[in-house]
Amino acid sequence: MSDDSLIIYEEEIKQIEAILTRLLKGAEAKCALLVDKDGHMITRQGFTQSLDTTALGALLAGSFASTKEIARLVGEPEFSVLFHQGKKDHIHMSIVGERSILVVIFDDRTTIGMVRLYAKEASLELTKVFQEIQNNSKGGAGISDDFSEEAQDKLDDIFQD
Amino acid sequence: MVSINYSAREVCCKIVYYGPGLSGKTTNLQYVHSKVPNNTRGDLISLATEADRTLYFDFLPINIGTINGFTAKFQLYTVPGQVYYNATRKLVLRGVDGIVFVADSQPEKMDENIESITNLEENLKEYGYDINNIPVVLQFNKRDLPGVLPVEELNARLNKCNWPTFEASASIGNGVFDTLKKIIKIVLDKAKSSSAPKIRSAPAASGPTPPPDVQAMSPEKSELVREPALPPSATGEVRSSTGKIIVTEAAYRPYPGSEKEAQREKKISSVALASSKDDELAAASLEKNVIAHDNKTEESPIRMHTPQMAPSLKRRGEGKKRGFFKRLFGIK
Known part of the structure; x- marks a missing residue:
């Protein structure tokens, strides 16, 4: 279970955020989120204050997972890009490396072509960063010894019938 | 996990x-x-x-x-x-x-x-x-x-x-x-x-002090992040780094679309995309950009890579149009 732990350090998050910021500037999108396939939000850039990014991450990952099953049923290993078109806002999702999803939310101030172009470029860069994360995390890391005990104390306070 | x-x-x-x-x-x-x-x-x-x-x-x-x-x-x-x-x-x-x-x-x-x-x-x-x-x-x-x-x-x-x-x-x-x-x-x-035991000894828990594994890794990491004004203690560095990240997120640039250069980039790229064979062009420009990013400086990543793409796409797009109209009207 610990073999595939995702542990991201300060330096890598900064790299990722720089890539997302470049993507936003280039594509003129509203915001960009990086979600792992398990539904955890890794990081986000742009105008995300009004969004429930936790729920969004879980739903987007779910959406991608179900699409992957659909792909498998029609004989494809995976659909690497997903696009949802709305009245005002649209969502472009693309796969990054083995385990992450790059989500770009944009409106009519830009075009799907621009978003696609820059997202593709960002995906390539992010894949490299994730490769580094993967390599770095092999040393093993985890939570501190007393984390579990303190969590239990907090849970006793919160979970009251 | x-x-x-x-x-x-x-x-x-x-x-x-x-x-x-x-x-x-x-x-x-x-x-x-x-x-x-x-x-x-x-x-x-x-x-x-x-x-x-x-x-x-x-x-x-x-x-x-x-x-x-x-x-x-x-x-x-x-x-x-x-x-x-x-x-x-x-x-x-x-x-x-x-x-x-x-x-x-x-x-x-x-x-x-x-x-x-x-x-x-x-x-x-x-x-x-x-x-x-x-x-x-x-x-x-x-x-x-x-x-x-x-x-x-x-x-x-x-x-x-x-x-x-x-x-x-x-x-x-x-x-x-x-x-x-x-x-x-x-x-x-x-x-x-499942964690590695050595770097995870219990911290002196006081307020927002990060756990020891972060402290252990922070000095070299903070060097890479370039925060020279940080206090010498590892704890301070981490806290400062965290603060910086929050600032980065909050002080995000204004909504895109106002910058002239960004508009110019869009225009050029749109022309390129519209002028058919966009996949080939995009692939070519992507390759160039990837190379450009490898050599980029930290100050202005956007300025570094967009001109790489723009001139080549513009030349190719315009060249085609000029040729077409020249042929159409018989201009030499």
Whole structure:
């Protein structure tokens, strides 16, 4: 279970955020989120204050997972890009490396072509960063010894019938 | 797989409620949602059918606050229990850290319980997990109903791996929190035991001091991040780094579209995209950009890479048009 732990350090998050910021500037999108396939939000850039990014991450990952099953049923290993078109806002999702999803939310101030172009470029860069994360995390890391005990104390306070 | 984000100071665990249809998985989540304080939980999201049967999953995020400088977050999921939803049920298990198996205590549901546990084992195996190694808590639900099977019998038939068990009546809340607390404890203990021991000695816990593993790695990391004005102590560096990240997010540039250069870039790129064969061009420009990024300086990444793409695309696009009109009107 610990073999595939995702542990991201300060330096890598900064790299990722720089890539997302470049993507936003280039594509003129509203915001960009990086979600792992398990539904955890890794990081986000742009105008995300009004969004429930936790729920969004879980739903987007779910959406991608179900699409992957659909792909498998029609004989494809995976659909690497997903696009949802709305009245005002649209969502472009693309796969990054083995385990992450790059989500770009944009409106009519830009075009799907621009978003696609820059997202593709960002995906390539992010894949490299994730490769580094993967390599770095092999040393093993985890939570501190007393984390579990303190969590239990907090849970006793919160979970009251 | 516990996800640890050192930058956002988050530890995130995924807990899945598994079990046969109508055993009370969603009810467990609904009870948790109704009882925990608003500032601790997010919205309960249910992807359900018209008849309120779970179609894909229910999702409830819980944030129990900061421990040792890290925010502990738990994501509770349920699966659709009905047999024919196995494809979606399996998807929810991806990246799971702990499982609560909700068994129905009624005698006529025993076969479904056994079938569901077998199905859980198979689905876990497909992700490379072993049911013997993954944290599982068994919940015998619906204990308030008349004629339910005795706990000993349920335990004998369902508890394959000596998992902790709890009696529960999810509809009135009995045993719901006990189950959840137990699974969280096992998940966190497991995450702890799988960690490297040396860099994780207990910190002098005071306020937002980050845990020692962060302190251990921070000096070299902060050098890379370039924060020369930081105080010499490792702790200070980390705190400062965190502050910087928050600032980065808050002080995000104004909404795009106002900068002239950005508009110019868009225009040029749009022309390029419109002038057919865009895939070839895009691929070519992407290759160039990747090379450009490798050599980029930190100050202005955008300015470094866009002109790389723009002139070549512009030349090619315009060249074609000029040639076309020249031929059309016979201009030499």
